[in-house]
Each structure stands twice: as C-alpha cells, then as structure tokens.
Amino acid sequence: MNPKTKRERYARWLRVIFGQKKKMAPPMAAPNSIVILGLERFGDSILTTPLLKILRKSFPDMKLYIVTPGKRAYSFYKYETTITRLFHAKKDFLSCVLFFLFHPADILFNPKDNLSFTFMLMSRILRARHSVGLDFAGHSDHYNAVLTVDNSEHIIKKNLALLDYLSIGYSAQDTLPSIPPMPIDKQVAQFISSVNTNGIVAINISAGSPVRERSKELWLATIEKMKRPCIIFAMPQRYDDKQWLEQSPYVIPSPNTSSFSESERMLQQCVVLISPDTAMIHLGSAVQIPTIGLYLTTHDAQRFAPFGMPHIILFGKQSLDDIDASAIVQAVDTLAPIV
Helix, strand or coil: CCCCCHHHHHHHHHHHHHCCCCCCCCCCCCCCEEEEECCCCHHHHHHHHHHHHHHHHHCCCCEEEEEECCHHHHHHHCCCCCCCEEEECCCCHHHHHHHHHHCCECEEECCCCCCCHHHHHHHHHCCECCEEEECCCCCHHHCCEEECCCCCCCHHHHHHHHHHHCCCCCCCHHHCCCCCCCCCCHHHHHHHHHCCCCCEEEEECCCCCHHHCCCHHHHHHHHHHHCCCEEEECCHHHHHHHHHHCCCCCECCCCCCCCHHHHHHHHCCEEEEEEECCHHHHHHHHHCCCEEEEECCHHHHHHCCCCCCCEEEEECCCCHHHCCHHHHHHHHHHHCCCC
16 A cells, blocks of 8 residues: 555554454354444434444343544443443543453444544454454455445445344334433423424524534525424524524524434424534434435535435535525425425
C-alpha cells in the first residue's frame, strides 16, 4: 500500500507494530461474548440497535459489550438494555484494556466504514479470539475477517453484515432501529398528553453543522405555505430560532426535549417528519413515521436514509437553503395527504 493520507499511514504503522492478522473462517460455535466498537455519534448509535437486538435475541445468555470513544455514544448506550457492559474507551482506557486482557471476547466487531486510527487501535489492543471489520483499502490487515459491503449501502445493512457472516437469521421487522428507554421530563409528558390536534407535522431544524441546516426565515416560509399544525424540534444552539418560529399561528409551542425518549414520544403524535440529515432521521425510523429527509449528497442519502418506512429525499446544492419551500410542502402532501 502506498499511503496517501494520514489515516493510511497510521494503518501502515499499526500493521508494522502489531503485524498482519491471520485470516480465519467464521467460528462454528455460538459465541459466549461479543464486543462491538460503538461509533461516536447519536445517529450511528441508533443505527446499531438492530444488530444489538438480533444478537441478544439469538444468544440470550451471551455477554454483549460496547466500547466507545465518544461521550455522545456513551450517553446513548448507557440506557441500552441489550448490552452487558459499556466502556468509555477514552475516559476509562486502562480499565477497559485490562478487562479484555483477562476476559477476551470471542468476537470483536468494528462497524466503522472508513479508516479510523482510534478504531483500528482499539481493534488491535482489545483482546478477542476473532476480530471482524469491513473490507476497504488499508483495513484488511488488522482483522481475522473483513466483510465486503458496497460503500453506498445503508449503515444498518453494513452493521448487519456481521450477522450474515455468522449465519444468524433475522426478519425485516428485526432490522428496524429502536430507542432505549430514557427519562422523560414531567413537562414533556404533560405536553404529550395535552396535544389533541390532528395531522401534526414534526419539523427538526437542527443538524450537526450549519451547512446542513435551513435558516429560520426559510422554515417560516415553508410553514406558512404548508398551513398545517407543526411542532418544532431543535438542539440547544437553535432554541432561540425554535421560539421565534413558535410565534407563527401554525406552530404549537412545545417544551424543549432533552432525551431521545422525549423526542420519540412527541414524534408519535405527528403524521410526518421533516429533518436534515442528522440523528432525528433515524429517530423517525424508530417511530416508523413517514419522513422527508433533506440532504446535500447522494452518498450520505444512501448510507443514512430513513429506513423501513415511506420517505422522500430532497437535495440542496450548496446548502439546504437551496431546497424550495414548495418542494417540501409537496412532499408533505404526498406522504401525509389531508383527509
């Protein structure tokens, strides 16, 4: 390999330090323990829940571990009931390494679909009898088996490639993501019980970066053109914009949510979700609400599309502000026609 990037050089250095992993056939016996490397973002965490559910269903007595370097992922997985133990790799690095030194897992799975020094390093230093990763340039040398999945395949299907490798069956219903039970604020619960407007449209205005968000003025124009009751979802950075939009007569003022369970319960009161490419899309998949996803690239729309329910994808060229309000309204009318 002629390394062209920093990550490729890291992959080569790790191969020099640790050597090349010997390729192995899938283990024949049922695993007693599996450790999965949890990706850093909330959306990635939601998309691993089908894998966790199916593994737990297939092996009820198996020890199922998650090791994650991300504090957001850690805050999500700490409520996940399918796992046996959760490790924060950066915060509790030494205790994590020592645990697997004395309790090696039968299988380690790295679901990362691009080169990551952190995840390759964890794959090499956490003891496991059989390590599995995805197959792409620079990755194969660090695993006993690599799984070939098309780069544009949905992340859920990439995660489930481990089940196919281990010859574990599952149904289409099993592949739907879910949200672990989290605390629900009393004010949010009261709001949910009081909402009695039919045909509510959920609008999420927040995303991980400004380029994947629309301006509040364009959201207001969309809301006024749509002329339907709406609930606005937002992260703390856009609470002011949420309150500004709630001055519209079409918007139902709602409490700010602080957990995915709160957002999940509120989404259940709605008939359609509009959201940029962010974790809210996958929360919509868990709720099984028809979703309009706003994306910038085809690649992201393929890998992180709404999953398992009716949806429409709209693209912006330079930013999501490029998406015309009329296109969004038409998508809403298609997925949730007024009866």
